[in-house]
Amino acid sequence: MSGTADGVRDADVVVVGAGPVGLAAAVHARAAGLEVLLVDRRAGTLDKACGEGLLPGALRAVQALGVDPPGHPLSGISYRAPGRHADHRFAAGPGRGVRRTALHAALGERAAAVGAPLVHGRVVALRQDAGGVEVEVVPGVGAAGSDEGRVPLTLRAGWVLGCDGLHSTVRRLAGLDAGTRPGAGRAARHRYGLRRHFAVAPWSDLVEVHWSRYAEAYVTPVSAGVVGVALLGPRAVSGAGFDALLHAQFPELSARLAAAPGTGRLLGAGPLRRRSRRRSAGRVRLVGDASGYVDALTGEGVRVGLAQADAAVRHLADADAYERSWRAVTRDYRALTTGLLAWASSPVRGAIVPTAARAPWLYGAVVERLAR
Known part of the structure; x- marks a missing residue:
C-alpha cells in the first residue's frame, strides 16, 4: 500500500x-x-x-460509539484530607471505573x-x-x-x-x-503522574481524591477486586518511588493499601501541560x-x-x-x-478540601459540571 x-x-x-x-x-x-x-x-x-474513571458524560460518549467496556460503577467524587472530606454523588446516574486496557x-x-x-x-x-x-x-x-x-x-x-x-x-x-x-519563569508548575493497581476490593463507589501538601492521589475502583491509584504532583513525583511517595504524602491511604499486593506495571506520564x-x-x-x-x-x-x-x-x-x-x-x-x-499551586492549597466541605452546594455544582 x-x-x-x-x-x-x-x-x-x-x-x-x-x-x-x-x-x-x-x-x-x-x-x-x-x-x-x-x-x-x-x-x-x-x-x-491515568485515573481510569469514566464520568457519566464520558461513559455515555463511549457507549454512543457502540461499546460498553466492563468496569466498576462510580457514584460520585470525594475530596479528602486528614479529618475532612466532601462527597457528592452524580445526579444523573453513575459513571464507571474502567481499566484503560479494557x-x-x-x-x-x-x-x-x-x-x-x-x-x-x-x-x-x-x-x-x-x-x-x-x-x-x-x-x-x-x-x-x-x-x-x-x-x-x-x-x-x-x-x-x-x-x-x-x-x-x-x-x-x-x-x-x-x-x-505555561509562561516564562513558571516551570515549577510542570506536573507529572504515576499510576499502579492494587488487588483489593473497593471500599467505596466514589472516586477518592486525596489532597496532601503538594500532591494528589486518585483512587478509582476498576473491578470487584482491583483499585487504581494515580499520584499527581510536581517534578518530584516522577523521581520518587511510588510506595515512598504514597507513604510520605498519604499515610492513611498507604496504611489501607499496606496488605494489598500491587498488580501490573507502574506507569508514569508527564509533563502534563x-x-x-x-x-x-x-x-x-x-x-x-x-x-x-x-x-x-x-x-x-x-x-x-x-x-x-x-x-x-x-x-x-x-x-x-x-x-x-x-x-x-x-x-x-x-x-x-x-x-x-x-488554587492547588498557591499557598492556600490546604483550603481546598475544607472549602468544599463547608460549601457542599458549590462543590456539588462543580462535580455536576464535570460529570456532564
Whole structure:
C-alpha cells in the first residue's frame, strides 16, 4: 500500500494514534462514510498512566460509539484530607471505573469491525499539497532502536488527524507545537503522574481524591477486586518511588493499601501541560491530548477527547469551524482545570478540601459540571 503524487489516495483520513481518542475518531469517520487508516507504532492492547474513571458524560460518549467496556460503577467524587472530606454523588446516574486496557480493547474491536485497519509504524514526515497529505511511516512495531533497513511507507490521504497524545509527533511535524511551559519563569508548575493497581476490593463507589501538601492521589475502583491509584504532583513525583511517595504524602491511604499486593506495571506520564499554536494546519487536525492539555486534576480527559474526535470529523473540511468547536467543547475543562490548578499551586492549597466541605452546594455544582 503506498500513496502517489498523482492524487490517488490510500484513504480519505489517516488517523495517527490508536488510543481511545484515535479509535473514536476512526469510528466517527467511518460513520461519515470515509475510508480510514489508523497508524500507531504500538501493537496490542495499550495502557496509560491515568485515573481510569469514566464520568457519566464520558461513559455515555463511549457507549454512543457502540461499546460498553466492563468496569466498576462510580457514584460520585470525594475530596479528602486528614479529618475532612466532601462527597457528592452524580445526579444523573453513575459513571464507571474502567481499566484503560479494557477501554482500548473495546474501542479497538469496534474500529476494526467498522472497517478501520491499523498500520503499525512510526510517523517520520508529513507533506501537504493542495490535494492532500502524505504521511511517511517507518513500518514496524515499537519505534525503539535504529530504522536501518526499514523501507518507509508513504500513505496519501485527504486529511490527517493527529490523535497521538501528549508528546504528539503530528503536532511537531505540522509546526503547531507551542511547548510545555505555561509562561516564562513558571516551570515549577510542570506536573507529572504515576499510576499502579492494587488487588483489593473497593471500599467505596466514589472516586477518592486525596489532597496532601503538594500532591494528589486518585483512587478509582476498576473491578470487584482491583483499585487504581494515580499520584499527581510536581517534578518530584516522577523521581520518587511510588510506595515512598504514597507513604510520605498519604499515610492513611498507604496504611489501607499496606496488605494489598500491587498488580501490573507502574506507569508514569508527564509533563502534563501541553500547548498547541492552533488545532489545524492545512489538512492536519489535532485531536485530544495532542491538541493541548492542562492537567488531569478534573479527570475529564476522555470526555473532552471524545468530543473533539466527533467535532474534528464533523468539521473536517473547515478549519475555522473545527477551531470554534474545539474551543466550545474544551471551554469548561480549560476554565475549571486552570482555576483549580492555580488554587492547588498557591499557598492556600490546604483550603481546598475544607472549602468544599463547608460549601457542599458549590462543590456539588462543580462535580455536576464535570460529570456532564
